[in-house]
Amino acid sequence: MNSLEATARAQEPQSPDVTELILQDILAGRLPPGTWLKQIDLERRYNCTRPEVRRALDRLVQKRLVEHVPNRGYHVHEQDGRRAQEVSDIRVILEVAVSDRIIANASAADIANLRVFALRFDDLVLNGTMLELYEANLVFHRHLLALAGNQELVELITEIRQRTSSAPVSQWRTRARIEQSGREHQQMVDAIERRDVGHLMELTRRHILQA
Amino acid sequence: MNSLEATARAQEPQSPDVTELILQDILAGRLPPGTWLKQIDLERRYNCTRPEVRRALDRLVQKRLVEHVPNRGYHVHEQDGRRAQEVSDIRVILEVAVSDRIIANASAADIANLRVFALRFDDLVLNGTMLELYEANLVFHRHLLALAGNQELVELITEIRQRTSSAPVSQWRTRARIEQSGREHQQMVDAIERRDVGHLMELTRRHILQA
DNA sequence: GGTAATCAAATTGGCGCCAATTTATGATCC
DNA sequence: GGATCATAAATTGGCGCCAATTTGATTACC
Numbered sequence: 001m002n003s004l005e006a007t008a009r010a011q012e013p014q015s016p017d018v019t020e021l022i023l024q025d026i027l028a029g030r031l032p033p034g035t036w037l038k039q040i041d042l043e044r045r046y047n048c049t050r051p052e053v054r055r056a057l058d059r060l061v062q063k064r065l066v067e068h069v070p071n072r073g074y075h076v077h078e079q080d081g082r083r084a085q086e087v088s089d090i091r092v093i094l095e096v097a098v099s100d101r102i103i104a105n106a107s108a109a110d111i112a113n114l115r116v117f118a119l120r121f122d123d124l125v126l127n128g129t130m131l132e133l134y135e136a137n138l139v140f141h142r143h144l145l146a147l148a149g150n151q152e153l154v155e156l157i158t159e160i161r162q163r164t165s166s167a168p169v170s171q172w173r174t175r176a177r178i179e180q181s182g183r184e185h186q187q188m189v190d191a192i193e194r195r196d197v198g199h200l201m202e203l204t205r206r207h208i209l210q211a
Numbered sequence: 212m213n214s215l216e217a218t219a220r221a222q223e224p225q226s227p228d229v230t231e232l233i234l235q236d237i238l239a240g241r242l243p244p245g246t247w248l249k250q251i252d253l254e255r256r257y258n259c260t261r262p263e264v265r266r267a268l269d270r271l272v273q274k275r276l277v278e279h280v281p282n283r284g285y286h287v288h289e290q291d292g293r294r295a296q297e298v299s300d301i302r303v304i305l306e307v308a309v310s311d312r313i314i315a316n317a318s319a320a321d322i323a324n325l326r327v328f329a330l331r332f333d334d335l336v337l338n339g340t341m342l343e344l345y346e347a348n349l350v351f352h353r354h355l356l357a358l359a360g361n362q363e364l365v366e367l368i369t370e371i372r373q374r375t376s377s378a379p380v381s382q383w384r385t386r387a388r389i390e391q392s393g394r395e396h397q398q399m400v401d402a403i404e405r406r407d408v409g410h411l412m413e414l415t416r417r418h419i420l421q422a
Numbered sequence: 423g424g425t426a427a428t429c430a431a432a433t434t435g436g437c438g439c440c441a442a443t444t445t446a447t448g449a450t451c452c
Numbered sequence: 453g454g455a456t457c458a459t460a461a462a463t464t465g466g467c468g469c470c471a472a473t474t475t476g477a478t479t480a481c482c
Contacts, residue, residue: 039434049467058266062273071434071473086363093308094301152297156371160363250464260437282443282464
């Protein structure tokens with residue numbers, strides 16, 4: 001009956017940040033869209049106090065990951081197809097637009113770094129959890145974007161990615177698709193090394209839209 | 212000594228939302244960058260309770276408008292030149308990129324609407340406060356962007372605009388610059404009516420960068 | 423037997439108190 | 453006379469209690 005209790009983990013001595021913990025669980029799919037987040041359950045699950053839970057819930061509402069119904073409670077935001085589409089749309093515009101800057105700024109060391117992150121993703125396809133994979137993917141894209149020389153852009157895209165993908169696990173449906181993503185990462189780094197702006201733009205566009 | 216007490220307003224019977232009130236005061240320049248936001252002062256100023264103040268402060272920290280120093284307090288975020296530059300940069304990329312969609316979707320009624328909002332801005336240049344002007348400008352740009360058919364994009368740009376401009380008043384330094392902005396609004400609507408994508412893109416770019 | 427109203431259990435959410443930390447003040451010592 | 457240390461005031465921030473609202477169940481009624 002109570003899905004929260006069922007997934008309860010071993011009590012950790014000190015909680016780093018409750019907001020982050022709940023966020024991780026939503027992203028990992030352990031708290032599926034629609035789940036009601038009762039304060040008492042969260043209190044016990046993360047071994048924290050009532051005000052901490054409330055602050056975390058309020059922050060997640062601000063992030064649009066959780067919905068609040070007055071006097072009813074908080075529940076994980078339902079996946080919105082339109083919104084996901086629109087966010088992808090925004091990502092394509094931004095990331096394609098800065099392709100030339102990425103290529104202009106990328107040093108040999110930067111390219112080597114990107115290869116490391118791309119390889120790490122490929123490695124986790126075989127030996128890793130979905131959440132690890134998701135985060136490795138995020139790291140690769142963050143470092144790629146950082147080369148554009150606009151820190152705000154990196155933060156912004158990181159934010160809107162979380163905003164929609166309530167259960168990022170469901171994004172990559174098949175293993176074939178995941179492996180394809182890994183190959184595309186490699187191809188993007190290749191394009192950067194060849195200083196081929198046009199190809200990087202096209203790769204980026206396809207990579208985001210089919211994710 | 213206490214700038215908050217000095218600006219204290221008449222007590223309103225019921226506070227709609229404290230977060231919004233503080234936000235307005237920061238945007239209006241009544242709480243300049245660097246100001247320390249003591250909880251007791253805010254409590255009295257907005258005639259609300261301690262937890263309400265704390266929730267509002269936490270939300271404003273999430274919005275990056277207020278900075279939090281543990282065990283020291285909260286203060287209005289200092290204007291960051293680099294960040295403002297980066298946000299303008301992002302705006303240019305996005306708004307220029309959707310110029311074609313705006314023109315494709317704009318009906319005669321939409322164009323008439325935009326003219327109304329542009330005229331309202333011009334009117335407030337003469338008979339209006341800085342805050343009213345700021346909001347009229349926001350309304351024009353929101354409706355313009357809405358024509359691109361991407362609701363998330365509208366919300367996103369509204370968010371990042373607030374995020375940087377701690378004191379939007381200081382954005383338009385001279386009256387000449389404000390009047391120029393008004394003329395540019397008109398020119399943008401003209402370009403839409405003429406279905407001149409290239410011109411709208413160039414106007415948009417210049418309008419944002421010199422703001 | 424089904425439906426509606428009433429009552430009890432549970433949950434949300436507002437509010438204030440008190441401890442911990444920091445800052446300002448004043449006294450003492452060099 | 454200036455600097456340093458100790459003390460007191462002020463501010464932050466954690467925590468729990470209790471009222472208001474809602475949900476679910478039991479009972480009475482049609």
